[in-house]
Amino acid sequence: MNLLYSNDQRGSYPDSWYAATADIPERRAALRGDITADVCIVGGGYTGLSAALHLAEAGLDVVLLEAHRAGFGASGRNGGQLGSGQRQDQLKLESMVGRDHARQLWTLGEGAKALVKDLITRHKIDCYQKPGVAWTGSSTAEVADLHRYAAHLDQQYDYDQIEVLDRDACFTLCPSPDYRGGILDHGAAHLHPLRLALGLARAASNAGVRIFEDSAVHHIAKGDPATVQTDAGRVTAHHVILATNGYLGGLERSVAARVMPINNFIVATEPLGDRAATVLTRDVAVADSRFVVNYFRLSHDKRLLFGGGESYGYRFPRDIRAVVSKPMLAVFPHLRDVRLEYAWGGTLAITMKRLPHLARIAPNMLSASGYSGHGVGTAVHAGQLMALAIQGQAEGFDTMAAMPTPAFPGGTVLRSPLLVLAMSWFALRDRLGI
Numbered sequence: 001m002n003l004l005y006s007n008d009q010r011g012s013y014p015d016s017w018y019a020a021t022a023d024i025p026e027r028r029a030a031l032r033g034d035i036t037a038d039v040c041i042v043g044g045g046y047t048g049l050s051a052a053l054h055l056a057e058a059g060l061d062v063v064l065l066e067a068h069r070a071g072f073g074a075s076g077r078n079g080g081q082l083g084s085g086q087r088q089d090q091l092k093l094e095s096m097v098g099r100d101h102a103r104q105l106w107t108l109g110e111g112a113k114a115l116v117k118d119l120i121t122r123h124k125i126d127c128y129q130k131p132g133v134a135w136t137g138s139s140t141a142e143v144a145d146l147h148r149y150a151a152h153l154d155q156q157y158d159y160d161q162i163e164v165l166d167r168d169a170c171f172t173l174c175p176s177p178d179y180r181g182g183i184l185d186h187g188a189a190h191l192h193p194l195r196l197a198l199g200l201a202r203a204a205s206n207a208g209v210r211i212f213e214d215s216a217v218h219h220i221a222k223g224d225p226a227t228v229q230t231d232a233g234r235v236t237a238h239h240v241i242l243a244t245n246g247y248l249g250g251l252e253r254s255v256a257a258r259v260m261p262i263n264n265f266i267v268a269t270e271p272l273g274d275r276a277a278t279v280l281t282r283d284v285a286v287a288d289s290r291f292v293v294n295y296f297r298l299s300h301d302k303r304l305l306f307g308g309g310e311s312y313g314y315r316f317p318r319d320i321r322a323v324v325s326k327p328m329l330a331v332f333p334h335l336r337d338v339r340l341e342y343a344w345g346g347t348l349a350i351t352m353k354r355l356p357h358l359a360r361i362a363p364n365m366l367s368a369s370g371y372s373g374h375g376v377g378t379a380v381h382a383g384q385l386m387a388l389a390i391q392g393q394a395e396g397f398d399t400m401a402a403m404p405t406p407a408f409p410g411g412t413v414l415r416s417p418l419l420v421l422a423m424s425w426f427a428l429r430d431r432l433g434i
Contacts, residue, residue, distance in 0.1 A: 003247050003261055003347055004067050004216060006314045011068050011214050016344040017268035017303065018076060018194040025198065027069065031212040031233035037063040039390060040228045040237035042217045042251070044068075045075035046375060047368050048243030049200040050119075050383025056207035058391055063235050064209055065228065067216035071197025073247055074375060077346030079266065079295040079307045081133050081285050082116055082189040085109040087354045087374035089149055090157065096353070096404060104399050106157055111396075112381035113187065116196075119380070125199030128300050132284030133188035136170060136179040142289045143167075143181035150183045161187035174286055175278055176331045182289075190285035190297050193376065200380075220251060222362045239390050242367035243383065245375070246349035252367065257407040258357050259349045259370040263316055266307040267324045268299065268342040269335070276302040278334060293373065294327050304328075304335070316345040348373065357405040358382060358397060366390070366397070370405065 011027065013019040039055050041048045044066030052064045066072065086093060086109050093102035120129055137143035153159040163184040165173065170181045205211055212233075219229040220240060228235040242252060246261035272279065276298055280286070285297035296306040308327035317323050320343040329336055351357050351370040356378055358368045366389060368382035382400070389397040 003249065003314060007316045007345060007347075008068070008072075013069060013072060013194070014077065014344045014346075015342065016077060016194075016266070017299065017305065017342040018192060020342070021192070021299075021301075022194045022198060025202070028211050028213040030214040031065060031230050031235070033232075034234045034236065035063065035210075036225075037061045037210070037235055037237045039063070039239040039241065040065065040226070040235040041241045041243055042220075042228065043243035043245065043247070044070040044201065044211065044213070045073050045243065045245060046197060046200065046379035047245065047383045048241065049197065049204050050380045051241050051243060051387045052209040052211075052383075053200060053204040053207055054384050054387035055390065056204060056209045058387065060390075062209045063237065064204070064211045065215045065217055065230060065235065066211065066213050067247070069213050070201035070211060071194050074245060074346050074348040075197040075379065076194035077266070077344060078193045078348070078376065079285070079287075079305070080191050080193045080297070080376065081287060081295060082113055082129075082191060082376045083133060083374055084113060084159070084161075084185055084188050086378070087356070087372045091149060091152060097402075101399070101402070103157070105403070108381065108396060108399060109377070112377035113189070115384060116377050116380050117189070119200065119203070120191075120196070123199055123203040125196060125203075127192040127195035127199060129189055129191040130283050131186055131189050132184060132282065133190060134165070134173065134182055134184040134284055134286045136174065136182035136286060136288045138178050138180060138288060138290070140180060146181070146183045146289065159187070161185055173282055173284070174280055177333070178331045179288065184284060191376070196376075217251065220365075222365060224364050226362075226364065238364060240365045241386050242361070242365070242369070245369040245371065245379070246347040248349075248369065252361060254361060255357065255359060255367050255369060258351055258405045260351070260408055261347050261349050263311045263345050263347050264307060264373075265309045265316070265320045265324050265343070265345045266305060267321060267328065267340045269304040269306075270339040270341050271302050272298075272304060272338070273302060275338075276304075279304050279332060288331075294331060296331070303341075304332070304338075306331075320345055348375065351405045352408055353404050353406070355403045355405060356382060356400060358385070358401040360401065
């Protein structure tokens with residue numbers, strides 16, 4: 001079964017609040033016949049669009065192939081949080097790769113945030129970008145860890161953008177009985193993810209990128225030049241970029257062994273009006289410290305956008321509202337009477353270490369994926385890093401590629417059952433408060 005077509009109508013955006021509030025352009029043509037390019041990019045999400053834009057601005061001839069529509073996948077469906085650093089915090093990174101490498105990764109992570117904000121400004125992308133992402137804890141120990149981490153960033157990384165929240169301050173910000181404190185990162189941001197993706201696609205097209213939609217790639221022949229084959233066409237290119245994330249399928253086994261697709265789900269309530277203040281009193285986003293993270297924010301029309309729950313098979317659950325309403329009501333029990341007007345799922349990709357997997361598959365073939373829920377900044381940045389690497393400036397790419405991304409045990413056959421067992425255990429820990 002192909003994830004490209006397991007849960008969605010071919011060539012259509014999902015019925016999400018994001019799609020309902022975005023200016024969807026006309027469908028671009030599919031690839032027909034044989035063409036040539038300097039670079040062929042497979043995948044039209046943040047990674048591919050960013051790589052395409054930066055390469056075109058550098059004067060290269062770029063073709064981008066997207067199986068559905070630009071921004072169709074996780075890039076147009078996610079929680080819209082532009083976080084600081086990497087998916088793993090700096091303390092974890094220091095223990096994994098050493099302090100010097102961890103500091104380089106922090107600098108790259110801050111560069112990713114700055115890049116997204118700059119692209120939004122430079123290309124006039126109207127995606128409701130606002131500052132502020134809070135991390136909350138449901139136990140005293142979790143809150144203490146968050147406060148220690150804020151102090152560590154301040155003392156060791158000179159990062160002074162974090163506001164420490166005790167229990168009262170946290171409740172004032174987010175009136176939920178579930179949280180006991182946290183931190184608020186004013187350097188992070190939240191935004192409308194599909195509008196960002198569509199804005200990047202427009203900027204790439206304006207820079208000269210040839211974007212073909214409804215053009216699923218089913219085979220890549222390595223070499224120089226390489227050939228990239230779709231059902232109705234073929235691209236011959238000197239460089240290839242894989243930017244497919246959770247939709248890789250069988251295109252490259254070395255990546256598939258390390259990057260696993262999973263599904264995540266979001267609901268949008270009816271507009272809350274004055275009741276929005278019972279969710280958040282400031283226009284920030286929130287993510288909690290559960291292993292299976294709950295994340296939420298208010299939309300510009302005062303809906304609660306709440307993400308929660310995961311699945312590990314090909315198919316989305318039949319009733320996404322029921323899946324997400326359970327964690328939502330644990331956080332906000334007073335919203336039991338509120339209608340959930342939209343519910344949608346998306347496929348992202350994770351790695352064993354929850355670190356992105358950047359790899360040089362061949363001398364002229366690069367890949368970036370496995371953002372593990374931290375993709376708004378990291379994916380856009382990975383696209384830029386691959387564009388620079390193709391131009392001979394590979395320092396940033398190589399630093400990211402040096403992060404440990406081991407293969408899942410059991411390969412692609414056993415990775416899903418093993419992950420289900422592990423995630424079920426962590427979900428039980430969350431419920432028991434362990």
